[in-house]
Amino acid sequence: MASLAQRAGVAASTVSRALRDDARISPEVRARITALAQEAGYTPNILARSMVLGRSGLIGLVLGPVENPFYAELMQQAVRLAAARGCRLLLLHAGPGPIEDATTEALLQYRVDGCLVTSAELSSKAAAICAANSVPLVMINRVAREHGSAVSCDNRAGAEVLAELLLQAGHRRLAVVTGNAATSTGRERTEGFCQSVAAAGGEAPALFTGGASHAAGFAAGQRIAALPAAERPDAVFAVADILAMGVIDALREAGLKVPGDVSVVGMDGISLAQRPPYRLTTLVQPLEAMVARGLDLLLTGIEHGAGAAPQERVLLRGTLRLGASCRLPGSPLPPSGIPDAALPAAE
Incomplete structure (x- = not known):
């Protein structure tokens, strides 16, 4: 900072204000200082800037299980969209399990x-610490439990669409x-x-324990x-x-055909699942x-203060993508299939 000030022939405080686009510095002086800074390869110290402005421009990102490609795709979107808003992301945690105390301290x-x-497991302690320090939180693909807003897909409605699709195709x-x-x-x-399924008069689905991999x-x-x-x-x-994808691989390894013997559908829309042999x-x-x-929502919370901004839960609708992994309505039934007439007509 001092060397830049010396080269520009101004006070160090003027350089600091110019690099923050402070309106008190004339456009000509700001342009001259910015050009000298770029020539010298100078980049402002984010932590030092946070001491002056009270903000770092950093947003913490806590990811879910890294075994699931969905979170890699989410991270790519978050990095791109945060940059477009003038923010940078700091990865604080990735993987299963609750946010550790060390992660909260790093935050x-x-x-x-x-x-x-x-992440699925935001500990009550972590939420309390963030709330006490006025650090706003927004959950994505999750429900906020104690502190913060949340944005997610309408999971219930999406699952209902898939159930109706399978029932209308004659699956029982x-x-x-x-x-x-x-x-x-x-x-x-x-x-x-x-x-x-129950609302359509179908038999209760069997449940098999899965996970996130x-x-x-x-x-x-x-x-x-x-x-x-x-x-x-x-x-x-x-x-x-x-x-x-794991289910499909296991069924085929056992000699079963997908969808000839068993139809399989999922939810998320990851790009990997659209490749052969899944589709x-x-x-x-x-x-x-x-x-x-x-x-x-997060930037609104930052601007107005974590306690002042209203906390919201936002649900967005997903989109059905038809592939080749399940029998579709109108497709021929296998010999053991039940005619569609056994199911009440869809509205």
């Missing part, structure tokens, strides 16, 4: 202005591969699917494949695409819109 030490959280023995029991996302999808889906698929043919589901809803039928989350709305 405060780096003076992040706010935090985007996609349905199953759900569940997610992490601690996640609101997995619970809402499971409940929405089962309630839709391909390996968990593969293990559930193995259990499904091992069932006698008369008891085996003819359609499976996996509450995440990565689980559905998954899924409910696509509006990921870009979710992250954009989450950032806007």
Whole structure:
């Protein structure tokens, strides 16, 4: 800073104000100082700037299980959209399990202005510390429990769309591969699917414990494949695409055809699931819109103060993407299928 001031022939405080685009510095002086700074390869110290402005321009990002490609895609969107808003992301935590105390301490030490959280387990202590220090939180793809706003896909409505699709295609023995029991996302999808089947007069779907990884889906698929043919589901809803991919691989390894013997659908819309040999039928989350709305809510909280801005829960509708992993309405039924007439007509 001192060397820049000397070269520009001004006080160090003038350089500091110019690099912050302070209106008290004339445009000509600001342009001259900026040019000298760029020539010298100078970049402002973010932590030092936070001491002056009270803000760092940093947003903490807490990601969910890294085994699920959905979170990698979410991170890419968050980085791009935060940059467009003049913010930078600081990765604080990635993976399963609750946010550790060390992560919360780092959140405060780096003076992040706010935090985007996609992890399922935000500890009450972490939430309390953030609230006490006026650090606003926005949950993405999760429900805020104690502190902060939330933006997510309408998981129940999306699961209902998938249930109706399978029932209208003539499937009757349905199953759900569940997610992490601690996640609101997995619970809402499971409940929405089962309630839709019940409302249509169908038999309650069988539940198979899953998780948040391909390996968990593969293990559930193995259990499904091992069932006698008369008891085996003819359609499976996996509450995440990565689980559905594991289920498909396990069924095919066991010699079953997808969708000839068992249809499989998922939810998320990850790009990997659209590649051969999956071409998954899924409910696509509006990921870009979710992250954009989450950032806007967070920036509002930062601008007005964590306690002053209203806390909101925003639900956005997903989009059905038809693939090749399930039998669709109007497709021929297998010999053991039940005619569509057995199901009340869709409205």
